[in-house]
Amino acid sequence: MAANPTTRVPGGAEAARHGLDAESLQRDVLDNLVSLQARYPAIATPHDWYMALSYSVRDRLLLRWVDTVQRYAAADVRVACYLSAEFLIGPQLGNNLLNLGIEAQARAAMLALGQDLDTVIALEEEPGLGNGGLGRLAACYLDSLATLQMPALGYGIRYEFGIFRQAIRDGWQVEETDKWLQKGNPWEIVRPDVAYYVNFGGHTQSATDAEGRFRVRWTAANQVKGVACDTPVPGYRVETCNTLRLWKSEAVESFDLADFNVGDYYGAVQEKVISETLSKVLYPNDEPEMGKRLRLAQQYFFVSCSLQDMLRLLELKGEPIERFADMFVAQLNDTHPSIAVAELMRLLLDERGLQWEQAWDITRRTLAYTNHTLLPEALETWGLPLFRSLLPRPLEIIYEINRRFLDEVRQRHPGDESRVARMSLIDESGDRRIRMAHLATVGSHAVNGVAALHSSLLRETVLRDFAELWPERFHNVTNGVTPRRFLALCNPGLARLLDETVGEGWIADLTRLRGLEAHADDAAFQRRWRAIKHANKEVLAQHIQSATGVVVDPRALFDIQVKRIHEYKRQHLNALYMVALYQRLRREPQLALAPRCFVFGGKAAPGYAMAKLIIRLINGIAEVVNNDPAMEGRLKVIFFPNFNVKSAHHIYPAADLSEQISTAGKEASGTGNMKFMMNGALTIGTLDGANVEIREEAGAENFFLFGLRAQDVERLQREGYRPADHVAAHDELREALDLIASGHFSRGESEVFRPLVENLMQWDHFLALADYADYAACQARVDAAWQDPAGWTRMSILNTARSGKFSSDRAIREYGDRIWSLAPIG
Numbered sequence: 001m002a003a004n005p006t007t008r009v010p011g012g013a014e015a016a017r018h019g020l021d022a023e024s025l026q027r028d029v030l031d032n033l034v035s036l037q038a039r040y041p042a043i044a045t046p047h048d049w050y051m052a053l054s055y056s057v058r059d060r061l062l063l064r065w066v067d068t069v070q071r072y073a074a075a076d077v078r079v080a081c082y083l084s085a086e087f088l089i090g091p092q093l094g095n096n097l098l099n100l101g102i103e104a105q106a107r108a109a110m111l112a113l114g115q116d117l118d119t120v121i122a123l124e125e126e127p128g129l130g131n132g133g134l135g136r137l138a139a140c141y142l143d144s145l146a147t148l149q150m151p152a153l154g155y156g157i158r159y160e161f162g163i164f165r166q167a168i169r170d171g172w173q174v175e176e177t178d179k180w181l182q183k184g185n186p187w188e189i190v191r192p193d194v195a196y197y198v199n200f201g202g203h204t205q206s207a208t209d210a211e212g213r214f215r216v217r218w219t220a221a222n223q224v225k226g227v228a229c230d231t232p233v234p235g236y237r238v239e240t241c242n243t244l245r246l247w248k249s250e251a252v253e254s255f256d257l258a259d260f261n262v263g264d265y266y267g268a269v270q271e272k273v274i275s276e277t278l279s280k281v282l283y284p285n286d287e288p289e290m291g292k293r294l295r296l297a298q299q300y301f302f303v304s305c306s307l308q309d310m311l312r313l314l315e316l317k318g319e320p321i322e323r324f325a326d327m328f329v330a331q332l333n334d335t336h337p338s339i340a341v342a343e344l345m346r347l348l349l350d351e352r353g354l355q356w357e358q359a360w361d362i363t364r365r366t367l368a369y370t371n372h373t374l375l376p377e378a379l380e381t382w383g384l385p386l387f388r389s390l391l392p393r394p395l396e397i398i399y400e401i402n403r404r405f406l407d408e409v410r411q412r413h414p415g416d417e418s419r420v421a422r423m424s425l426i427d428e429s430g431d432r433r434i435r436m437a438h439l440a441t442v443g444s445h446a447v448n449g450v451a452a453l454h455s456s457l458l459r460e461t462v463l464r465d466f467a468e469l470w471p472e473r474f475h476n477v478t479n480g481v482t483p484r485r486f487l488a489l490c491n492p493g494l495a496r497l498l499d500e501t502v503g504e505g506w507i508a509d510l511t512r513l514r515g516l517e518a519h520a521d522d523a524a525f526q527r528r529w530r531a532i533k534h535a536n537k538e539v540l541a542q543h544i545q546s547a548t549g550v551v552v553d554p555r556a557l558f559d560i561q562v563k564r565i566h567e568y569k570r571q572h573l574n575a576l577y578m579v580a581l582y583q584r585l586r587r588e589p590q591l592a593l594a595p596r597c598f599v600f601g602g603k604a605a606p607g608y609a610m611a612k613l614i615i616r617l618i619n620g621i622a623e624v625v626n627n628d629p630a631m632e633g634r635l636k637v638i639f640f641p642n643f644n645v646k647s648a649h650h651i652y653p654a655a656d657l658s659e660q661i662s663t664a665g666k667e668a669s670g671t672g673n674m675k676f677m678m679n680g681a682l683t684i685g686t687l688d689g690a691n692v693e694i695r696e697e698a699g700a701e702n703f704f705l706f707g708l709r710a711q712d713v714e715r716l717q718r719e720g721y722r723p724a725d726h727v728a729a730h731d732e733l734r735e736a737l738d739l740i741a742s743g744h745f746s747r748g749e750s751e752v753f754r755p756l757v758e759n760l761m762q763w764d765h766f767l768a769l770a771d772y773a774d775y776a777a778c779q780a781r782v783d784a785a786w787q788d789p790a791g792w793t794r795m796s797i798l799n800t801a802r803s804g805k806f807s808s809d810r811a812i813r814e815y816g817d818r819i820w821s822l823a824p825i826g
């Protein structure tokens, strides 16, 4: 960590705050180069310039930041705390320049110093503190909270290693560690004074305190210290700068002297190593993997630190504990932080001496829970022995919550013991496990899903009994994404055209894009629209070439599927179609099909063999197709390695077609679908997640719909699905599967894809084969539509024009109104 630049004399904070001009920026960059990097221009590396500029930008955020914190401390307002194990914030420099409105000034300043701003921005390491949609959503919400000037704090974990870097070797995914902090992080302010202790293990004792009240004491086997590491979150063109507070774990003492004195030096050191391991690495599973002790420890660690911090902030405000829920609301981003229910109870009961009823009332009024998945394998549960050994006191509290809760269920439904078993916080059906989604639901005043369809399915399936008991607690808040990063920042060409056409207001009010509709058929406007898309495709083509060595033609239809690799997302359905196209083109070279470039990107969880095999398949198809002279100018297949926020900036703006082809009912919302739409891509998709609403907004005629509906999927699976029937009924599909099985895409080794082909033929849990025929037919409609450039461009313009609903500003307003009772304080 570099020295804190606020201690520097030159310039001074006040000057820096107003020094938003190019000259003062240039002066500060030079200053910082010397005083923080100990370099002079002639020998400065590009990274030194990146650091110097970033510190200069951070300086310009500091006063806003401090002012914002002061404003919140003084005001009698509720603060929204967003608790999330992941914040996939992406690179900061470009975004902070945009939100401060000093990009042009920074460009001029760097130019005067002989540096190119874009090159410098591109040097920033990606802070990959998340897996995918869930972590990126949290980051979009922070941007909107700051832009809407709502009092908010993000709380999470400062992972030393973020999501792994994906390399592709011989077509296979290889994971490499992500050393994102190696060269320092100029955005982070470490606050050693903001630190809390977290207990693990040990045992509990109950006793009566001096006033005769029953109290429980938890004697821990081990304590870990959490230290706050803050990152500023500036709103777009407003004075508000919120905080993302991430906890780093440290050993309580560098040596446990007691152990040391009895000679157990190694024991003492080991304790330190274990403590520091807690925030070492992000778990790379998009949908959680069960039973990992360290993961439960991470969750409890950051939740406990965050709640203790909120209690301290309440004290700083001079408010009594009774007002906790009036001053704070905590949104649980999935069940990862759901241990907050028990921990807040513990802090109120054991540490503050409150009575159960009052503590419970505060807890429930404070917490709200967002569910992000219905996949049964992704619903978190923890085995009792593991839980007890790590968190004995929280477990006792969970038992007591459960006892009281089940009493309530029994009162409402006397004699209905199967309902009681279904709703219990403990699953007693096999080895006993705690159901974290039940804990989160029981301990919250609001529960929401993340798209209309998902929220209804949530009420009808996973949380059905709870929705029956407390219908008023259930909500939907459809996800949104920030138009700052995912349009203004990543697509500057289009942003300029939007400014010119509907005025700059669209960046803070995305519904203004509706003003584009009037231009959808204007030939001159269409030409400009296409020219921008073409330029974006040229940029992506460059990145593709440097990442894979393959040259692609920007005139081809860019058909893109980027997201985590998962069977339910059905990258293999797309792959089957590519193989069929390849076969068709080989057989009938005269076919009048539009040239297409298929682009894939996404990581597979390291332990998910089938997902890794799908990556291997895409790369195998790419190898064959891209080296076949007959496919030249007709078909290209790209697997873009290490898809992350940085590469996403080049990908979304270059897409013609967005693949959103999950099995209906499986994708809770999706957010990539929204980013593509904003950037003028058309969607080919199923009626799943937010696709349903995207189609509603865009208009059915501007969306390529195919596939089974959620209820069809459910019925088919209930009645017995036979994938082989679909293969038998469709020659093209059978031939595609045969070709894959023959070893054609695996250098002649027919064994490689056998597990994938067999899985599809026998089980096909995600109905790829059932949807294949309709998908292929829909792709033919895409082809025909593409051959009419004016018609396609019109649809593209209308998609952008009607994407306003999918701004995270809209989503955050809904959370504010319906769930948090929280208004902006300007």
Ligand code: GL4
Binding pocket: 132, 133, 134, 135, 137, 286, 287, 288, 334, 372, 373, 378, 450, 479, 667, 668, 669, 670, 671, 689
């Ligand atoms: C996810 C969903 O899979 C995804 O559909 C959704 O958009 C996202 C944010 O709500 O949350 N749930 C999990 S788990 N990971 C996700 O990305």
